[in-house]
Amino acid sequence: MATCGGGSGLASNNDVQETPSNSAQSGAAVALSNVPNSSLGSSASPPVLPLHREPVYNWQATKSSLKERFAYLFNNELLSDVRFVVGKGRQAQRIPAHKFVLAAGSAVFDAMFNGGMATISTEIELPDVEPAAFLSLLRFLYSDDVHIGPETVMSALNTAKKYAVPALASHCVEFVTKHLRADNAFxxxxxxxxxxxxxxxxxxxxxxxxxxxxxxxxxxxxxxxxxxxxxxxxxxxxxxxxxxxxxxxxxxxxxxxxxxxxxxxxxxxxxxxxxxxxxxRFPLMSVEKFPAVNPKPRASYIDRPRCCLRGEECSINRFQQVESRWGYSGTSDRIRFNVSRRISIVGFGLYGSIHGHTDYQVNIQIMESDKHLTLGQNDTGFSCDGTSNTFRVMFTEPVEILPNVSYTACATLKGPDSHYGTKGLKKVTQESAAGTKTTFVFFKSPGNNNGTSVEDGQIPEIIYYRLD
Known part of the structure; x- marks a missing residue:
């Protein structure tokens, strides 16, 4: 994983301080400065320390509040009655603690020390917990201070959940929410x-x-x-x-x-x-990008555009019968239409070759008819199998269509003669499961359009999503 440091945008503030880390993934094995008597073992087993040290005389008088006195005891052998061996191997740390403080802040620790199956051991091994995260948890229990950073926030959150400290978990989620950006999201x-x-x-x-x-x-x-x-x-x-x-x-x-x-x-x-x-989704890519792909992508690849659409994909077919043959000489097939409700068109269904398996190159477009404005297009290709089925050709991005505005669907194919549709419908209405109706009305596009009309031709299918 990439290290996320000062350039990551996850800066500390007055309430959240960053803890340095030697591991980008786990934030483990952190050597915290200004923490008395903390040790990082040099072998698989940390050195054994005496459970109690000689008390510091009258240290209580130097602390003016309860918070300061408890914070002084954090990671301190003074008055400690339990130790935790946290982490594994060379990264393990031996951390002193005080049962009363931990039990007062965590139901899990309370059960560990005072429940019906309470441990009597004065040393508890936690090999599956990261030392930096455990120290963040203890610091919070002793002082309410939150010390987390970009590399330790997730392990601290996991530890807070593990030991039932929801207040620290909330701080971790807040930290991520506040500092999450595109450059550290992955x-x-x-x-x-x-x-x-x-x-x-x-x-x-x-x-x-x-x-x-x-x-x-x-x-x-x-x-x-x-x-x-x-x-x-x-x-x-x-x-x-x-x-x-x-x-x-x-x-x-x-x-x-x-x-x-x-x-x-x-x-x-x-x-x-x-x-x-x-x-x-290779079908959404330009044809000129395909030489970099070997083997060449086929129709088994996903062709659905990536977008913020929700709901069910819909399609309408404006022809009632399929015939052959339809030729291509570089002229676009076009059909004008309007629609009764707001939708996003994501692609067309096109007819393929009458000569068996064939690859076509195609440019598809949607234009606002009166303004001659191109709203969406894609230079791509599709493979067909010689049947009279339609073959999906998709835009790279959805094209928003407004009700009662005239649009032109356009397809320019390069390839052999194809099937085509006949007995076309001027009006096609589709009803959703919820009873919502969407009506398309088709008109012939003026000028040279390779012969496509309301009654005959190409562009039999429009694939779309409802937006309201």
């Missing part, structure tokens, strides 16, 4: 997934959705694990063009090849991507 997302925290994961994913391009350009993106990469690529709500997202995924694959000590060849990059590769 680092925090990886930690949130490691600690199985759905609340923080959701906050990170929302930030990535809103600022995807900035997030994938941050150093932390190439450090995420494959499962986290897949969790992001599965999302429909990323705000980035597929070409740019694919470029970022290639950078991740190169970094993963380096981690696995593999040459960054095309074959190895595909190998390390594994289950992430089918989540790239």
């Amino acid at each position: 680092m925090l997302l990886t930690q949130a997934r490691l600690y199985d925290d759905p609340q923080i994961s959701s906050l990170c994913l929302d930030t990535i959705d809103k600022s995807t391009a900035e997030a994938v350009n941050a150093d932390g993106f190439t450090d995420i694990d494959l499962d986290t990469l897949c969790a992001v690529l599965e999302r429909d709500t990323l705000s980035i063009r597929e070409n740019r997202l694919f470029g970022a995924v290639v950078r991740w694959a190169e970094a993963e090849c380096c981690r696995q000590q593999l040459p960054p060849t095309s074959e190895n990059k595909q190998k390390v991507l594994g289950k992430a590769l089918p989540l790239i």
Whole structure:
């Protein structure tokens, strides 16, 4: 994972102080300054220390408040009656504590020391807890002070939940909410997934959705694990063009090849991507980008645009019958339409070849008819199998369509003769399960449009989402 330090934007404030860390992932093995008698063992077992030290004479008189007196006892052998061996191996730390203080602040510690199965041991091993996080927990229990940083906030949150200290957990969530940005979202997302925290994961994913391009350009993106990469690529709500997202995924694959000590060849990059590769929506990419992809993507790849749409995808077909043949000479097929309600068009269904399996190149557009304004387009391609089915061709981003405004759907195909539709409908109405009706009305587009009309031609299908 990428280290998130001063440049991460996760700065400390009066209530939250940053704790230095030697590990970007866990924030473990922290040597806290100004903490008396704290030791980091040099071997697998920390050195054994006496349970009590000679008391400091009249130290109480130097502390003017209860908080100061308890804060003085934090991580101090003075009056301690229990020790915790926290962490594993060389990173383990032996931390003195006071049962009364811990039991007063945590129901888990209360049960540990005073419950029906209370421990009688004066030394308790916690190998699955990170020392920095445990010290943050104890400091809070002794003084109400919050010492967390970008590298330790998730482990501190996990520890606060583990020992039932909701006030510290709330501080951790507040810290993430306040300081979460696109350039550290992937680092925090990886930690949130490691600690199985759905609340923080959701906050990170929302930030990535809103600022995807900035997030994938941050150093932390190439450090995420494959499962986290897949969790992001599965999302429909990323705000980035597929070409740019694919470029970022290639950078991740190169970094993963380096981690696995593999040459960054095309074959190895595909190998390390594994289950992430089918989540790239190649049908949304420009045709000129495909030479970088080997093997060439086929229709099995997802073609749904990444957008903030919700609800069910819908489509209408304006023809009642399919015939052959329809030829192409570089002229666009066009049909004008308006619609009764606000929608977002995400693509067209087009007819394919009458000669078996064929690849087409195609430019699709939607224009506002009266203003001759292009609202959306895509230079892409599609493969067909020789049947009379329609084949989906999608825009890179949804195109918003307003009610009772005239628009023109346009498709310019390069390829052999295709099927085409006949017995076209001037008006097509679709009703949702909730009873909401959406009506399309079609008109012939004036000028040279390769012969497509209301009655015959191409662009049989419009794929869309309702927006109201």
